[in-house]
Amino acid sequence: MxxxxxxxxxxxxxxxxxxxxxxxxxxxxxxxxxxxxxxxxxxxxxxxxxxxxxxxxxxxxxxxxxxxxxxxxxxxxxxxxxxxxxxxxxxxxxxxxxxxxxxxxxxxxxxxxxxxxxxxxxxxxxxxxxxxxxxxxxxxxxxxxxxxxxxxxxxxxxxxxxxxxxxxxxxxxxxxxxxxxxxxxxxVEEVNHKKLKGYFINNFELTKNNVAYMKNDLSVRDEFNVSTFTVSRAMVNQMGGMKGIDIWANFTMDDEGLIQVELRSKKISIVDVARKYGGGGHALACGCTLKSFEEADLVLKDLDSLLEKEKQNGQE
Ligand SMILES: [Mn+2]
CATH class of the missing domain: 3.90.1640.10 (inorganic pyrophosphatase (n-terminal core))
Known part of the structure; x- marks a missing residue:
């Protein structure tokens, strides 16, 4: 080739x-x-x-x-x-x-x-x-x-x-x-970028089976004076690298009111969830675009049930 x-x-x-x-x-x-x-x-x-x-x-x-x-x-x-x-x-x-x-x-x-x-x-x-x-x-x-x-x-x-x-x-x-x-x-980072990381680390939430997530409306972008891309893609891994958190998800509203979704996983493939919602990417790093934060809850539910299954497999 x-x-x-x-x-x-x-x-x-x-x-x-x-x-x-x-x-x-x-x-x-x-x-x-x-x-x-x-x-x-x-x-x-x-x-x-x-x-x-x-x-x-x-x-x-x-x-x-x-x-x-x-x-x-x-x-x-x-x-x-x-x-x-x-x-x-x-x-x-x-x-x-x-x-x-x-x-x-x-x-x-x-x-x-x-x-x-x-x-x-x-x-x-x-x-x-x-x-x-x-x-x-x-x-x-x-x-x-x-x-x-x-x-x-x-x-x-x-x-x-x-x-x-x-x-x-x-x-x-x-x-x-x-x-x-x-x-x-x-x-080498800008001060506002570093502070945005702090905001993520201090404010992420967890689902029942520990999917870490953030839902960012436009106020986040405006408060830290960064682009939607920075809030979305550049921040998702602030929720990674933690014990007991195997999947993390970042939901960020863009100028058109759509929700840009970045999904990451330590080891379980999550790309099928991204595909289900019209997106794609790599097995452990993928994304999609949603219409609302309500839809984000459905994505979180799907990710959480992957971990639920994993937990049950582990107990068998
Ligand atoms: Mn590349």
């Missing part, structure tokens, strides 16, 4: 790299890392990275390009494989679209699709491709890729971290990425 992708890179002169909307460290890191990888190994090619920007833009800025750049171009779509989540839909103008992703959702887009759902980060797949094809990588490319690996593995804490994760990290450090520099860049 990597060979097919390398052949396609060889074939095209213009390469444009997309990824999901509201990029996280892995989406941007994979995108900027792949851009640099192609630039230094194929200096005759012109490579662009496009999409929306958010507070991760310190990793690198996006290119602004005209529609005609897509004529006869090769497009990569990284860290996402479903159409509605892709940032900048002009990828449709390209001649060939390659999707590289590590999420469980079945792809609904792409001429060449590479999904490795056991991989912790999309950056890990990009690095494996580089390694297997003896591509050169420098510090400028290694830093965003290591940022992707670090953020999607929760600083090497998440349960699916394995030997490969560390091999890839070692490779990136050998290529010049300084892990302290990366941590400094990623984890």
């Amino acid at each position: 990597y060979k097919d992708i390398i052949e396609l890179i060889n074939k095209y002169e213009t390469i444009i790299i997309h990824r999901h909307k509201n990029p996280d460290g892995d989406a941007l890191g994979s995108q900027l890392g792949l851009k640099r990888l192609i630039e230094i190994n194929y200096p005759s090619k012109t490579v662009y990275a496009v999409g929306d920007e958010n507070n991760y833009k310190f990793l690198g800025r996006m290119d602004i390009i005209n529609d005609d750049v897509y004529n006869n171009a090769l497009v990569f779509i990284l860290d996402v494989s479903v159409e509605r989540l892709i940032s900048d839909d002009r990828y449709k103008l390209a001649e060939h679209v390659i999707v590289i992703d590590h999420h469980l959702n079945p792809a609904d887009i792409g001429d060449t699709v590479l999904i490795k759902s056991s991989y912790i980060a999309c950056a890990e797949i990009i690095c494996e491709m580089a390694l297997e094809n003896d591509l050169k990588l420098d510090k400028k490319g290694a830093i965003p890729l290591l940022s992707g690996l670090v953020t999607d593995s929760g600083r090497f804490l998440y349960p699916n971290v394995n030997a490969t994760t560390f091999k890839i990290a070692a490779y990136l450090i050998e290529c010049g990425a300084d892990i302290q520099e990366v941590y400094e860049m990623l984890y």
Whole structure:
């Protein structure tokens, strides 16, 4: 599969790299890392990275390009494989679209699709491709890729971290990425962000079988002066890492009055619950969107009964 992708890179002169909307460290890191990888190994090619920007833009800025750049171009779509989540839909103008992703959702887009759902980060797949094809990588490319690996593995804490994760990290450090520099860049916090964490730690509630949860209306976002995304995705793991709490859920109202749901689990797969409510993701980290906080109670009930079943199995 990597060979097919390398052949396609060889074939095209213009390469444009997309990824999901509201990029996280892995989406941007994979995108900027792949851009640099192609630039230094194929200096005759012109490579662009496009999409929306958010507070991760310190990793690198996006290119602004005209529609005609897509004529006869090769497009990569990284860290996402479903159409509605892709940032900048002009990828449709390209001649060939390659999707590289590590999420469980079945792809609904792409001429060449590479999904490795056991991989912790999309950056890990990009690095494996580089390694297997003896591509050169420098510090400028290694830093965003290591940022992707670090953020999607929760600083090497998440349960699916394995030997490969560390091999890839070692490779990136050998290529010049300084892990302290990366941590400094990623984890020095704003005061309001730190205080929001305190708010979560002090206010989460528990269901009967200890699903930890928070229901955040718009006042939380406003009080701490952060985005909905920060309250939702960035805070969910404040409820993790506690003895006796195996599942945690974060329900956050957005501007449209919908409830953004982030679900996490220590070991039991919860992705079927996310799917039941129209969402998806990974086995232990997934999400969905709900219409109301009443619906959130149904999700909590389903999660709680997973733990109830687990408890009964344990007693048998
Ligand atoms: Mn990812």
